[in-house]
Amino acid sequence: MVTMITSNRMKNLHPYVPGEQPKDRDYIKLNANENPYAPSPAVTKAVVDFVQAHPEKLGLYPDPDSLELHAAIADMLNQSGGVLCRAKVDGGKVTPAPEDKIPFTVTPDMIYSGNGSDEVLSFVFYAFFDSGRKFVMPEFTYSFYPVYAGFYNIPMDNVPLRSDWSLDTDEMLKRAAANQGGIIFANPNAPTGIGLKREEVRQMIKKASPDEIFIVDEAYVDFGGESCIPLLAEFKNLVIVRTFSKSLCGAGQRLGYIVANPELVNIVTTVKNSVNHFPIDAVAQVSGTAACHDVAYYVETSKKVAEVRDDFYSFLKENGFYVIPSETNFLFAKHPNIGGDELYKGIKAEGLLIRHFSTPGIEEFVRITIGTKEQMEELKKAFLKILKK
Ligand SMILES: *Cc1c(COP(=O)(O)O)cnc(C)c1O
Numbered sequence: 001m002v003t004m005i006t007s008n009r010m011k012n013l014h015p016y017v018p019g020e021q022p023k024d025r026d027y028i029k030l031n032a033n034e035n036p037y038a039p040s041p042a043v044t045k046a047v048v049d050f051v052q053a054h055p056e057k058l059g060l061y062p063d064p065d066s067l068e069l070h071a072a073i074a075d076m077l078n079q080s081g082g083v084l085c086r087a088k089v090d091g092g093k094v095t096p097a098p099e100d101k102i103p104f105t106v107t108p109d110m111i112y113s114g115n116g117s118d119e120v121l122s123f124v125f126y127a128f129f130d131s132g133r134k135f136v137m138p139e140f141t142y143s144f145y146p147v148y149a150g151f152y153n154i155p156m157d158n159v160p161l162r163s164d165w166s167l168d169t170d171e172m173l174k175r176a177a178a179n180q181g182g183i184i185f186a187n188p189n190a191p192t193g194i195g196l197k198r199e200e201v202r203q204m205i206k207k208a209s210p211d212e213i214f215i216v217d218e219a220y221v222d223f224g225g226e227s228c229i230p231l232l233a234e235f236k237n238l239v240i241v242r243t244f245s246k247s248l249c250g251a252g253q254r255l256g257y258i259v260a261n262p263e264l265v266n267i268v269t270t271v272k273n274s275v276n277h278f279p280i281d282a283v284a285q286v287s288g289t290a291a292c293h294d295v296a297y298y299v300e301t302s303k304k305v306a307e308v309r310d311d312f313y314s315f316l317k318e319n320g321f322y323v324i325p326s327e328t329n330f331l332f333a334k335h336p337n338i339g340g341d342e343l344y345k346g347i348k349a350e351g352l353l354i355r356h357f358s359t360p361g362i363e364e365f366v367r368i369t370i371g372t373k374e375q376m377e378e379l380k381k382a383f384l385k386i387l388k389k
């Protein structure tokens with residue numbers, strides 16, 4: 001009956017399945033790449049002050065241009081170089097690591113923000129990919145990209161990864177040149193955790209046609225990758241997508257953004273204004289702005305996550321796992337004798353959630369989000385218990 005009343009396009013919808021959020025017991029949640037730390041106390045204060053001092057503002061529409069937020073994001077990027085875990089903090093002042101310094105000043109007109117980078121990505125897909133031309137993406141990458149391809153009816157061309165799980169950049173370029181439909185990848189990639197160097201991305205874009213759009217999703221770059229923001233000085237066909245959900249401890253705030261040439265920012269804004277002429281809500285604007293004003297806090301939390309990750313990497317190696325070296329806040333690992341599903345279930349029985357994908361090709365792996373040191377010690381105990389069985 002229901003199929004009679006739905007539109008034809010409903011058939012192309014294959015919604016994303018997020019990491020489970022069970023309510024039956026208090027699990028230690030290491031399955032959705034959330035950050036284990038709360039946002040900066042400055043964020044809490046800003047939100048409380050805003051709601052208490054200006055309750056009337058909740059009754060008014062928010063700033064349609066999110067000007068303060070965009071200025072704060074640009075400033076955070078200039079201070080950190082776009083890679084929080086390598087930035088230096090000295091007496092509260094944040095400076096980028098020399099290799100991350102952006103050779104120009106990121107300006108607010110280079111920023112567009114939206115309701116999580118998922119929404120931002122959706123508008124980016126709408127703006128730059130076409131239903132008549134295949135866009136190129138890696139076979140294993142963020143699993144929301146194929147969802148948007150279905151939603152907007154855009155054909156895709158999946159390029160297998162190399163045998164070491166890295167992106168096959170040559171093959172991606174070759175297919176992009178043939179298809180003329182653009183490229184998207186996450187850098188570092190998910191769920192593998194491997195990143196391309198900025199120079200590798202630069203060579204890719206240089207070899208491609210200037211009319212080919214490159215979309216680089218930097219959701220995890222703050223934990224140790226190389227940001228492509230510096231390449232914006234050279235290329236006008238590059239869009240960088242970033243999020244507050246991972247390194248800015250803000251998954252609940254639903255804030256994502258792009259950094260790109262202002263002309264491309266305007267194009268994405270046109271898409272948004274054709275769907276919903278208001279941006280993210282007033283409270284999210286306040287909380288996001290406050291987060292960006294306290295870069296030092298997030299430099300520290302990102303460093304902690306990277307440290308705990310490296311420790312857990314060694315633990316997995318010592319216990320016979322195959323682990324892909326990671327520049328992110330998660331590890332992708334498999335054991336020679338225990339299947340991914342079995343591992344996931346065994347860990348769940350111990351009160352911790354990790355992620356298992358049943359996708360053929362990666363079904364032997366589990367993806368482990370890096371939590372606090374204490375949470376990871378609990379996870380070590382659970383792993384050891386399963387390994388002993
Ligand atoms: C988590 C993630 C996102 C989505 O982030 P939100 O801002 O929470 O929507 C986008 N891309 C990749 C690769 C991610 O892992």
